[in-house]
Amino acid sequence: MESFVFPGNIEPEISLIASRPIPYMRTAAFSAVVKSSEQMLLHLIGCPTGKVIFYTASGTGAMDAVVANYVSRYKKIFIISGGSFGDRWKNICDYYNLSSTLYKIPFAKDIDYEDLEKKVASERPEIFLCQHHETSTGQLFDLEKISVLCKKYNVSLVVDAISSFLADPLNMAELGIDICITSSQKGLNIAPGLSFVILSDKLSSASFNANGYYFDFEENLNNLQRGQTPYSPATTLFLQLHERLKRDVACGVDAIISTVRGRALYFRGLCKKYGWEVPAETPSNCITGFFVKRNGDILFEKMMEKGIYIMPGGTPGYFRVSHLGIQDEKSLAALAETIHQVELL
Structure with missing residues (x-):
């Protein structure tokens, strides 16, 4: 098949990694792969002193983890929705009984940023959830304008960059983003099954809520100090990820x-x-x-x-x-x- 869906056609050299014998993950060699992958991801997303939490899960799993561990700390949540993935932020917040304000954008339209500021100034949210690119419509939102707004009103910014990472410019540190999420099957062009929560260094001493078991931030961060995940990872996907990241860093x-x-x-x-x-x-x-x-x-x-x-x-x-x-x-x-x-x- 010719694939113009995600992840698209993949180089045979990377696909064939899945056919190799699967290594045991509780080894120093696999820990080195995880740690190296973290540093390359941080480099590519412009967050060199941050942390990456790796999940064997889809991008929605990472969204769930962010809401359960981080968003749930706040009372006033503001969500941009330009389509089904913006609505997903709302649905996850509703699942955890978190009250939120939903700012709807018409199909494939850009945000009216002046009106958005009026709404933020009126609502005074503590945290702002958005997509960089609303994948259901193809619309790219202006993170620079959103970043300025969040800094002006002292709002924590969380961005779903699942479909914009390595497709559109994005630098976490420059934009002052607290958390970004992405996954394996889009810009990284490997099979689905891995998702990533990238935490800025501003959250290095933050405490998180413990609203789940598998997705618990603290447990995952503790294990990642030794280059491991607390539970069995998608080992082969990690090896494909590592090879992809090496190529991406070399390319720029x-x-x-x-x-x-x-x-x-x-x-x-x-x-x-x-x-x-x-x-x-x-x-x-x-x-x-x-x-x-x-x-x-x-x-x-x-x-x-x-x-x-x-x-x-x-x-x-x-x-x-x-x-x-x-x-x-x-x-x-x-x-x-x-x-x-x-x-x-």
Whole structure:
């Protein structure tokens, strides 16, 4: 299959790591892999003196962990929601019976930042939860403006960077972000199954709530001092992660983002050629969301019949194409032509 969903097509050298004998994780060698991975992740996300908590879980597991351990310390919670993933912050807070204010953004629209400031000034929240990129719509939010706002009103900033990490510029230290989360199957382009909570050094002496067992911050941080997780990790995924991170550090963040941006801009040119609307006001480099003109009800299945994965968007006629993983202008041109041919059926 040609994959334009997450994580996309993966280099055979990294995929084949999964076929090797699985090493025992309670060893000095595996601890070295974990510690090295932590330092490389911190470097790539611009938080060199922070800490990384590794979970064998999806990105939602990391969101859950952040709410249970950190967000639950606060009484006044403010959530940006531009789609299903912003709503997920709200749903998790509701699960823990945490009262929150939900600031809704229309489909694929950017935030009205002046109105947002008025709301924050009125509500005076203690903590602010948002996505950098709302993956369901393709809309990228302006973290610099959000950061200025949070600093002005002394609000702790927590960012879901699951789909923006290594696709759009993000520097935790410069933006004053307290916690970022990301996962393995998007910008890191390895299989799903690992998620990461990145804590800024501002939280190095913080105390956390203990509202869960597996996701407990303190237990995980204590074990990570020796390069281990408290419970059995996805060992093979850690080895794939380590190899990916070594390649990413060698390539450099700017070069990686430039490559992803080039793919996104090229495909959006093809969308214009075929008359497909790209609704996001400020689209992320990570994906292109677009409306086809015809046959949206059969497009997903027809593309799979042709050996191609794209992402349905939950709205009639709306689809998303990832720009992560192995792809180039030739493969994107072929993808667009195949979609166009299905439209003509």
